[in-house]
Amino acid sequence: MYKSEQLAHNLRLLIDNGTWPAHSKLPSLRQQAQSSGYSLMTVMNAYQELEAQGLIYAKEKSGYFVAEHLSTQVPQTYSVVxxxxxxxxNSQVFKYLKSTQHQQIVPLGSAFPDHQLLxxxxxxxxxxxxxxxxxxxxxxxxxxxxxxxxxxxxxxxxxxxxxxxxxxxxxxxxxxxxxxxxxxxxxxxxxxxxxxxxxxxxxxxxxxxxxxxxxxxxxxxxxxxxxxxxxxxxxxxxxxxxxxxxxxxxxxxxxxxxxxxxxxxxxxxxxxxxxxxxxxxxxxxxxxxxxxxxxxxxxxxxxxxxxxxxxxxxxxxxxxxxxxxxxxxxxxxxxxxxxxxxxxxxxxxxxxxxxxxxxxEKHLRGLRRSLEKHKKQFYLYLKQHLPVGCEIFNYASGYFLWIKLPDHVNSIEIYEDLLEQHIGVTPSPLFNILQSQQHFLRINCSFEWHSDIAHALDQLSQSIQNHLKLRQITHSA
Ligand SMILES: Cc1ncc(COP(=O)(O)O)c(C=O)c1O
CATH class of the missing domain: 3.40.640.10 (Type I PLP-dependent aspartate aminotransferase-like (Major domain))
Structure with a gap:
């Protein structure tokens, strides 16, 4: 385990056991370096690690804070049994799977990890x-x-x-x-x-x-x-x-x-x-x-x-x-x-x-490391670029991010919009048939960071912005 992973692990335990409750401020990088004996760089890497996992968040000029416990926070589905x-x-899934098979598509809607890693x-x-x-x-x-x-x-x-x-x-x-x-x-x-x-x-x-x-x-x-x-x-x-x-x-x-x-x-x-x-x-x-x-x-x-x-x-x-x-x-x-x-x-x-x-075992160790790294890059980018009102659900496993869109933005419309630009994403009606749950998207983050990926995520943000604007116009008309 790298030193930063060890430190991130120790800090995660403090968050998990409630020593640091949600929204409490973490020691500054310097304080943490002094008290733990690790270098500033190691502490910074550990904090970024925890941030990528959604366990802490940074506030400009104020430092790092403990997030609402993301690893145990799941989107509220507002629904009973x-x-x-x-x-x-079946026909909806068939149509969706067919649409994502196109060779030229940026496969953020794929259910499988990047084949380069397999x-x-x-x-x-x-x-x-x-x-x-x-x-x-x-x-x-x-x-x-x-x-x-x-x-x-x-x-x-x-x-x-x-x-x-x-x-x-x-x-x-x-x-x-x-x-x-x-x-x-x-x-x-x-x-x-x-x-x-x-x-x-x-x-x-x-x-x-x-x-x-x-x-x-x-x-x-x-x-x-x-x-x-x-x-x-x-x-x-x-x-x-x-x-x-x-x-x-x-x-x-x-x-x-x-x-x-x-x-x-x-x-x-x-x-x-x-x-x-x-x-x-x-x-x-x-x-x-x-x-x-x-x-x-x-x-x-x-x-x-x-x-x-x-x-x-x-x-x-x-x-x-x-x-x-x-x-x-x-x-x-x-x-x-x-x-x-x-x-x-x-x-x-x-x-x-x-x-x-x-x-x-050897292959799995490498695969886990790559998936964690790639997902972190996606998360940090999306966190910076998604419009206000979006929420990202990020957990310490797998290669998906689950994104809640702002209220009333329909994930099928975003999916269709992006498909025209040869970008795949997976809309929530494929996983949840309730009408009230159509505003989530699944993104496959297993891919190595690349300008095409950044472009696809920019297009995703743009598409959500456009739908938000359209809603505002229709509501004010
Ligand atoms: C949750 C889940 N279960 C099962 C499967 C099917 O896996 P397999 O390709 O091994 O049939 C998938 C594939 O996407 C999956 O995501």
Missing amino acids: SLNPKIEI CPSKLIQIMGQLARNRKNYEQSSNLPPGNFALRQLIAQRYCMQGITTDADDIVITSGCLDALNLSLQAITQPGDYILLQQTIFYGAWQAAERLGLKVITIPEHPQHGFDLEAFEQVIQSYPIKVCWFMLNAHNPIGFTVSDEIKYKIAKLLHQHQIHLIEDDVYEELFYGSKKPLPMKYFDQQNLVLHCSSFSKTLGAGFRVGWVYAGKFSEHIQHLQLMSTISANSLIQNALVEFLSHHHY
Whole structure:
């Protein structure tokens, strides 16, 4: 760890434990350097680090102050539990995904990290070697539940987090979305009630629409990310068959729910015997020193189906993911053999080589460092350039920033405006179907800083300004 990271870490602890409450003034750079023994440059880097994470903010000529606790502050959704009887999101998602595929587009709307950061050369080298041997294309040993050695390696990663797992618990799938879809299909029948977070990856809405499920949603909690009270209220009032939650590095908002809340969720799931499909596809992209625990860790009764993949760390094109399926393993394999069959054999074999020689850990360390650095650059630039009334939600993980637009500025209009200029962003109606929640945007910040990026962010600010002006004119007319 660099000295500035160590200092930032120590200061973050003081903020987290309330020693420095919101809006209290931090020691000046000089005072901090004197009291900590670090150089002025190290202190400045540490403060900038905390600023980029949204934990402190600078006031001109006054110094640094503790922000409202951003890592635990989530956009207020002003909504109670809602029943969403008819979901029609698939065509909207299709249109959106098509629109972002254009080669010339600045891909700030992409769901994947910059491909320059993925697919490390060691993996390319391994694939090159294996590709020359016919035996590596052989399918039978890679059919459901998937390559045994790969399942063992994935099981070991769970064990490293204190989750007892063996290869038989794991089913290899064609990416995380396949794992999520198969899990939902294995547990539900058309017409069943499922419970989602109100703002959630659009894959959950699509799956519910496709399987004809009734969706109840709970709002995000403004401090904790997850609203335990609303959760308890729903599971007491509705016959929920399964929940689909994302509690680590939430997409699109970014928050990670505390272990204490995860423990309480697990307890309630046990009491009511409800299954949980856990989407943990960003589990490796944390910036702190410890990987956040999944809900699977707190699950004593095998109610949680934990889903993840290598898409966000090595490349979405590999299409290799998995589900910790436990007792659902057989059922999921049946469904798999009727649909996606299996993940690619050559890639499964290559991943075994790559993971067994610790190349993955080394790659992950570099990837996390780059994502943190890039997101910080985006954050600082946006903070300076976005019009007044915008709010940026920034968390210490992943590569997204979630931006609240000024009241009444519609994110779809901004998205369409930018698309004409070949700039992609993701508007909130893809994640949240409530009419009242259309004024958020997700920005992918994984890219190396570049003049094209600065230009795209300037265009974003300009577009918001234009919409604000238009509103003022229409209101005053
Ligand atoms: C939250 C979330 N879950 C699942 C997926 C699907 O991942 P995969 O490409 O491994 O299917 C994505 C992809 O964008 C995602 O953002």
